[in-house]
Amino acid sequence: MRMPKKPPDVGAIWERIKDNQELIHKIFGEKGEKIALLVKGKYLHWDKLLYYSPPEGLSHEQWWFALKRQRSNLFKQVPLNDKNGEPFKHLEVGPIPEILHEIDQGAGGLIRIPEQITNPNTRDQYYVSALIQEAITSSQLEGAATTRKIAKEMIKTGRSPRDRSEQMILNNFKTMQQIGKIKDKPLFRELIFDIHQLVTEKTLDDSTATGQFRKSNERIVVGDMYNEIFHDPPPAEQLEERMAAMCDFANGKIPNTFIHPVIRSIILHFWLAYDHPFVDGNGRTARALFYWSMLRHNFWLFEFISISQIIRKAPAKYGRAFLYTETDGNDLTYFILYHLDVIRRAIKELHEYIKRKTEKLQAIENQLRGIIVLNHRQRELISHALRHPHQRYTIRPHQTSHNIVYQTSRSDLLDLENRNLLNREKIGKTWYFTPVDDLEQKLANLS
Secondary structure, eight states, X not given: OOOOXXXXXXXXXXXXXXXXXXXXXXXXXXXXXXXXXXXXXXXXXXXXXXXSOOOTTOOHHHHHHHHHHHHXXXXXXXXXXXXXXOEEEEOOOTTHHHHHHHHHXXXXXXXXXXXXXXXXXXXXXXXXXXXXXXXXXXXHHTXXXXXXXXXXXXXXXXXXXXXXXXXXXXXXXXXXXXXXXXXXXXXOHHHHHHHHHHHHTTTSSSGGGTTSOOOTTOOOOEEOTTOOEEEOOOOGGGHHHHHHHHHHHHTTOSOSSOOOHHHHHHHHHHXXXXXXXXXXXXXXXXXXXXXXXXXXXXXXXXXXXXXXXXXXXXXXXXXXXXXXXXXXXXXXXXXXXXXXXXXXXXXHHHHHHHHHHHHHHHHHHHHHTTOTTSOHHHHHHHHHHHHOTTOOBXXXXXXXXXXXXXXXXXXXXXXXXXXXXXXXXXETXXXXXXXXXXXXXXXXXXX
């Protein structure tokens, strides 16, 4: 990732053009009013504007001046200031209202929500899958080097992490579980410290730094391997006051004007990342707070959505969204637009994932009919188990359902256990049979 070109100073541009009446008329007169706020549908930073042709009669700098003039009239300030006391602001431009409406409908209510998620019999497998996906990709964004297969095996079997990468992923998994439990609690400093402690457990060189503000003698900057500094966060002495303000913002105490809950959640993500209050784990903590805020505002679908899997596909865009905001006068619109696109794509990915799983399930059920080693009763039971992975089966109900003798029912279930399709456990005097975790794969092998 490279540092974006810093925009020219609009004050300096004004000094150069203020005596040119013809040019002033183009910018402030009738033609100036027609200069589009968006360029081909995009809210452009100076770094990107340079690749587009300016309106006739204007240079790139003059075009930038006209754009900044229009933006300045629409900005809304938020109660976040940079380390020099300058406020951050944003505007609702272009597709933002439309995307917010889509999220309101598709992530907060029941409109277009797949049956697999509303169905309590299958809900948990999608919930756990989403937690694992977010845990892995969020950790990979911060340098974890473990495959999804290995990480999934570690989480599902409960084995201990073998290295720092696996520990990061396990920490993230536990953190996301915890976010679901504390979503109804207000945000306060100790709760953020608890989240950070979960995120960084056994991964820091100095274990005492977990759940603690970085110290004044710990200069933490965001940079690259070539020592180019992208972000130098506020000094440690400001962190106490800044976090108190962030919590008030997260809890809706400030400002006294309406901010859409999704925008508030996105700004909260940016806020903690900007302040960088910890020696490490700031990105993972920031994304965890975003989830807390979305769930707190009843966007319950976010229990099943992974934003990090989208971010990881193009991590440089994630970094640039921060840098565009910082290098263009604290304009949060860049980060908000980027984040909304991530959310929209993450929701789409969830629907596509469920569609693929459903089609795969239907294909497996079709294959079941051709597995001649299973009788029709067993095929019916396994078909039910595919859609109800936490169902427990016993001999008597199977006997009653198919009007067979006890011994035939018992043989059906034991045979399915022998073929590694069911697990068996005795509770009291009754044997219970449950589907194996990898039932789909076992069926594929059997067929």
